[in-house]
Structures are given as structure tokens and as C-alpha cells.
Amino acid sequence: EPEVTQTPSHQVTQMGQEVILRCVPISNHLYFYWYRQILGQKVEFLVSFYNNEISEKSEIFDDQFSVERPDGSNFTLKIRSTKLEDSAMYFCASSDQGQGVKLFFGSGTQLSVL
């Protein structure tokens, strides 16, 4: 069964450093998402992406965050200058249509900012 893959599974970085989290969505999917889950808290929406542009973003997704689909298969989340509070599990998701269909999630990247 097709799946969303995320790399790396764990990322440790120093505060102020840039990180790039990578995702390979399911190949025929057109809608892409990033969510995050801080330890012990709810899963939170960050951003959605369709047709090579951001379609929606949350208040969490400030200027420190950016997303990109650099080629036909990868979807990346960049955090320019990491803060301690960016430590979380980051999930990538994709779907073949917009709203109203199931989302397929990757297994996540655990980001630890020291």
C-alpha cells in the first residue's frame, strides 16, 4: 500500500539553526500538509499546499517557516532559526483531493531543539 515517507525520523539541532524536514507524499496525491504535535498536546495544523502554493496556514506558521515542493516527489518544511518551543513531532500528510477525503500521514520527524 502506498505510504507517505518522512526523513529523518529524528533530528536534533541547536537553537538558532536551520532545519529542513523532508517528506515524500503518495505519488498521485495533489494536496500536501504539515502538522505538528508537541509532547502531551494536540496535533496542530501548520500549513496546506496545493498547486505549488500555500492554500492555508495557521498562526503558528510564521515567517520562520516555509514549505517547498522542489521536484515532483518531495515536499519540505524549513524552519529558518529554530527555537526551543519548535521541539515537536512534525507530521506530513497528503490526499488526492481537497477537503472531504481521508488524509494519509507519514510516521513523523521528531525534532529536538537544544
Next chain:
Amino acid sequence: KQEVTQIPAALSVPEGENLVLNCSFTDSAIYNLQWFRQDPGKGLTSLLLIQSSQREQTSGRLNASLDKSSGRSTLYIAASQPGDSATYLCAVCYNTDKLIFGTGTRLQVFP
């Protein structure tokens, strides 16, 4: 504010029991509702998706119901098994791209 709440927060039951997990949402104008399963160290797996016009969805031993007017959904698990042990998340969509998640119910089924 649109919020999603799940009760109980944790549940531990012997194998074979039928279970009901609850989800409530403050704004009843939902577009759809999904139930997910989350295993430790793994991603979220969508179990059932209910559109706002539907009352229930079934998949195997799982049945999800939706009462939009009262802002509630339930996930019914029949004949629970140890392999059902996981965290179950409810997520609501309000005609935007984002899902609003509940805090989850951590389920343990022991043999």
C-alpha cells in the same frame, strides 16, 4: 472558539469487550469528522471519515456515528483485541483545509 474534546482520556479493558470512545465539538457546523489511530512512534492512520450529511460509517469491527446537532461523535469498537491498543484521535474539518484534533483517548486492551 472551535474545540474538540475526547473522553475518556485513557481506557484499559480486557480483551473481548465492546468499547465506546467519545468526541465532542463546540461548533456543530462541521464539514466532516475523521477518526484516527496513532501508534507510538508512528504516524496517524485514518480509520473512518464521516461527512456532515451522514449519520454513521462502518469498517470491520469499527463503527463511528455522528450527531451534528448535539456536537458529538462516538467510535464503537466491537470485540476488542490487544492489537487495538493505541491512541484514538478525533478530528473535525470546518470547510477549510485544516483538521482540528482532540486530545485523544489512550486505549489499552489486555489479554
